[in-house]
Amino acid sequence: MGARTLSTAGMLSISTGLVGLSWLGPDASTTAIVWPLVLLGVGGVPFHPPSNSATLNTIPPEHLRVANGFLSMARARADSSWTPFWGGNSCGLSTGGNHGTARRGGVCDARG
Known part of the structure; x- marks a missing residue:
């Protein structure tokens, strides 16, 4: 293929x-x-x-290291920008949509 x-x-x-x-x-x-x-x-x-x-x-051979580094940095940036989104949504789903009201000391506990 x-x-x-x-x-x-x-x-x-x-x-x-x-x-x-x-x-x-x-x-x-x-x-x-x-x-x-x-x-x-x-x-x-x-x-x-x-x-x-x-x-x-499409990149000239002398610029491949920089281009590959840029591609890796862009991928890492995209991955890290989704972390707060998924964390917030998983807390909402795990607590029935009540953000920050999980049992005290839990992962989603807003009080710490």
Whole structure:
């Protein structure tokens, strides 16, 4: 299977997940939210490696170290920017939506 086929399949999965998320309303169940997120994650697996490879193949050899470092930094930045979002949402889901009202000393306890 070629890189273009993998990238196309991954992008279709990502697009389908984004469309699925856009159709959700405020009363969507957890299950209805999870399946588009799974499609987003599954779509990233075949999409990102060929995309990164194609990007780095356009860089002159003397600049590859800088370009690869920039790509790694951008990936780390994207990963770290989602941490507060997922942490806040997991606390909301684990406490039934009552943020900061978990048992005292718990992970989501707002009082510390």
